[in-house]
Each structure stands twice: as structure tokens, then as C-alpha cells.
Amino acid sequence: MTNIVVLVKQVPDTYSERKLAAGDNTLDREAADAVLDEINERAIEEALVIKEANEGEVTVVCVGPDRANDAIRKALSMGADKAVHVSDEALHGADILQTSKVLAKAVGTVEGVDLIIAGNEASDGRGGAVPAVLAELLGLPQLTHARKVTVEGGTVKVERETADEGITHLEASLPALISVNEKINEPRYPSFKGIMAAKKKPVEKLTAADLGLDGEVGLANAASTVLESAPKPPREAGQRVDDEGDGGVKVAEYLASQKLI
């Protein structure tokens, strides 16, 4: 029996043009189609796999505007059991620290959590710090950047993979927090039965005040501020390599110089 919380975020679809709002340099959520972040689909998949092997319950926790309903419904239609949705105008412009605080309180409303699963970074902000901050706030061991996870009895083991350090093996006793990377699994499609069932699953709606965070959150209280932003420069022309019998070597050298291999 593993009681799992999965953190999910609704993000602008990476296929659409993503912008910051002109007024306050916060994410312009209206400008793009919004979807459940793909890394969160993987986090949910991992939670469902663990639940299917050990029994348990999967609760999704989401901080985001009302339209994040769609992302939550997708998580529920994949097979999560219930959801907690913190939605409040006051959270507009919340930074990483605030978001982590809100998440910590929201996770606290779920009883007897054994495991928290997050994506390693959201595809919009790409800060990648929320899992670590949240683990600190909750006083839980953090096992981040997991490409493989096993839960046995009261312990969780992960294979952690990062570009700089390669692969490390981590182990912790539950409760713990893990974040997963793109290699963790291939998420399932929601089935139509799942889609029909999702409509009836409980979604608890909370405000900042419900969590006792009134007046502490939002752009005005953020520790970091975006002062300005510029569109990314147009792509430069590619580099051309003429093959004089050593094309393969040159390509490999180039990739190595870019730290790609």
C-alpha cells in the first residue's frame, strides 16, 4: 500500500508560441494552448505503475489557474484517484519559493503520504528547483533526476542521471520525494473508461487563504522578478563539414566540442 502524491503543472504547449505578458513579464497563459506538462504524464505513469504493483492511492496536486482543470482531468483519466487543486488569483506571479511553499501546504492536506513524485523540471519556467525546495520544506529525502525507480517495502531506490555526473544510485526510506526525467517511462494514453471515470473523481479546490498563506504570495511578494525579456535571436546558419574521408571523425569532434557526446 503506497500513498503517492504526484505534482502536476499545466504549461503552454511547446508546439505553440510561448510569450511573457507585456505588463508584468509573467507567463502569458492565454497566448498559447495549455496542456499537462509531458514530464508530469511520466510522473503519473510512474505513480500508477507503483500503485499497480503495491496497491495504494494516487493523488495529484496542482497549483495553477482554473483552466488547469483540464490538466488535472487528464491525470485523473490516466488513472489517478483524486486531486487537490490550489487556484487563486493571489498566486499570479508566484516564484519558485512561493510555489514550493504552496505545494508543501497542499501536500500536507493529503494524509499519510509515502512518496511524492514530480517531473524534474517544467517545460515552461525550466527552473527545475521546485522538487528540491519542496523536499527541504517537508524535511524529506530528495532523489531527483530519476530514470528508474523501485519501491520495495519501506524503501525507494532510484537511478539518478545527470549530464555532468552520469549515473548515481540513490536509496532512501519512505516517505521521500523523487523527481523523474524523460527516460523514466512511456506514459499510457488515457482510456475512454478512464475519461468517463475522471468526471466523477473528487477534486478538492483550495485557495491560498485555505492553506493559511494569505498575503504571503503573488508577484508583489516574489523573491525574484523578471525585469525584461527579449525574443530568442534567429537561428544562425549551420556549420558545414566537407567529407574528405574523415567526415565521421569531424562530426564526432564537433559533437564532443558541444558536449553532446
Add this chain to the structure above:
Amino acid sequence: MAPDPHDFLAVDAQLSAEERDVRDTVRKFANEELAPNVADWYESGDLPTELAKRFGELGLFGMHLSGYGCAGTSAVSYGIACRELEAIDSGLRSFVSVQGSLAMYAIHRWGSEEQRTEWLPKMAAGEAIGCFGLTEPDSGSDPGSMRTRARKDGSDWVLDGTKMWITNGTLAAVAVVWAQTEDGIRGFLVPAGTPGFSARAIHSKLSLRASVTAELVLEGVRLPESAVLPGATGLRGPLSCLNEARFGILWGVAGAARACYAAALDYSSTREQFGRPLAGFQLTQRKIADMLVAVNQANLLALHLGRLKDAEQLQPQQVSFGKMANVSAALEVARTARTVLGANGITLEYPVMRHAANLETVLTYEGTEEVHALTLGAAATGISAFR
């Protein structure tokens, strides 16, 4: 905001959350797992056997039926799923139509409780395939003239006859076979492997190649009384099933039309002749505009009929309207799109010729275009010109 060229009338904005979720799921599945392979399946004239399991896992089979392992979605959700599947290929949609709307619906609507519990859960899961045998070599548009006979022998039934053009015939674990009896037409569940029953694949098709079509032969096939569908006597039985499948078709072809339009729009904006993209010529824009109108009208019509169906107000004559109008529109769009792609348009590299060829089958099966016109004529004038 300017209208979206791919949903110009914002028809999909009318969908409920459930319907949007179904659309997104099928579209993603179709793009990831069907689109990359469909040209190969079409060329080889075969479908991989795992496909049934995959469709079953998603819940595509009998999705708008209730209970017995079926998802129980709205009719519009079912229509949307057909639309997204047929945007890839009519053969894939046919697979789902035959399984869900013909074979499973027949059992769900007209079957006994034992028949439902025996067959529907495994058919919904894609573990058992069904087919639907109505058409015969000498009986197509006029199914009342069928020659397949079922006669009573003690408490058994004995069936003799031949069924032709039966989709999924060689894949099926169970065939729903319609036969003449002393009391009129009745439906029978014939399990594969029953002595005297055989299925033979029909090859050399130039249309609907990503679909299996077969001839069924019944020679003294002996079945127990429990094999007959108790609820249906007369043509009403098979026609009620066809009505369900036609509903899926009128949605499906809106998807095929959309795919052809999208291919033409994309191609015309990148292909240059006379120093500018094809899309910059007035004649091409006329084609684009005509296709745009046809695709959006087809979608609107499908959604309207879907809402009527969910309100239990949809009449069979209105389904005929939808089948006739949308298939003709889709075929016209496919042919127009084909011209925009020039020589590339005739290859399997692009979807348009495949769709155009498929739609020739769709025009004919499930009531030919002429028969639907006669149905509409009869409904409007009160005079039947064919029955």
C-alpha cells in the same frame, strides 16, 4: 482573432470536456501509432493483429454502448473518435465501426443476456473480433433478397449460404450472420471454427486496403437455439445496426476530408511554380476555399446529428442525409486535394490518393449514395421509388 484554418468555424469549441479529452487522446494515439505505419499497411493490404488489442485498451470498441466492459461515452464522443481515426484512414475507422456499431451493437441491442456476457466484454477489450454478414454475391442494396437460409432441425438451426464483402471476416472469432427463416430475417452468432463455416480473404482491392475483406461460406452450419439473436425479426434487425455504423461514417469522412484539405493547404504553401507558392494563385485559392467550406460544413453537420442522437431524436432518414452529404463532400475534397498535389498526389507518400480511393468504398458500403438519395427522396415526397 482570425479563424483557425484547421477549424474555421470553431466547431470543436462546442465540444464538452469529455468530448475534447476523447478527441485529444485519439488524435495523439493516431498520430503516434497509426499515421507512421498506415501507408505500409495500405500497400501490404493487411493490418497487424496487435491493433485490435491497442484499440481495445483505449476503449474504441463499442465505446458508446453501456455496460459489459464498454466505456459508455456520448454519441458525439464516438463520432469524434471516428473522425480522428478516419483522418488517418477509412480502413481503420471501418475496423472500429464493424466491431462496435455492427457486431457489438447487434449483440447489445438484440442479443440475450447470455450472448451479451459471453461476447461483449472480450469484444470491447479487442480480444475477440466480430464481423457482420449481410451482403451476398447476389444481394447488396436489396438485402431483403438474400438467399442465405436458416432452417429448424429439431431444436437446432442449420444455415446455408454465402456472404460477400465482409469486413474483418477472416479475423473474426464470431460472425453475426443474417439469414432468411420461415419467420423472416433473423440474426445468428456463428463462432469461428463451427463445422461448415469458413472465411476466405478477398484480395486485389484497390480501395480500403488497410482493412480485411472476406467471403463467408456457410455449408450446413449447425447451431443451437442459443445462437439466434432473440430480439430481432425482419430487416429491422440489420438495418438498426447499419444506422449506428452510418452515424460513425458521417463523422469519419469529415476527418478524411480534413486530412486531405490539410495536406493540400500545406503542400500549396511550400510548392513553388512560376516563381511563387501554388497557394498564391487564384485558382488554387478557389480550391482551398471550396475545400475549407466543405470540411467545415461536414463537421457542423456531424456535430448537429450527434447532438440529436445524444438527445435520442435522430431519425434514420437524417442519418441517410448525413451519410450521403458528408461522403460526397469528402470525396470531392479528396479529388480536389489530389489535383493540388500534382504528381505527388498519386503516391502513398501523401495521404490524398489513399483517402480518395478509400472513399469510393465508403460511398458504396453501408447503403450506396443512390440508395440514400432514394431514402431522402421517399422521406421528402412520401413516395418510395425503390421498395
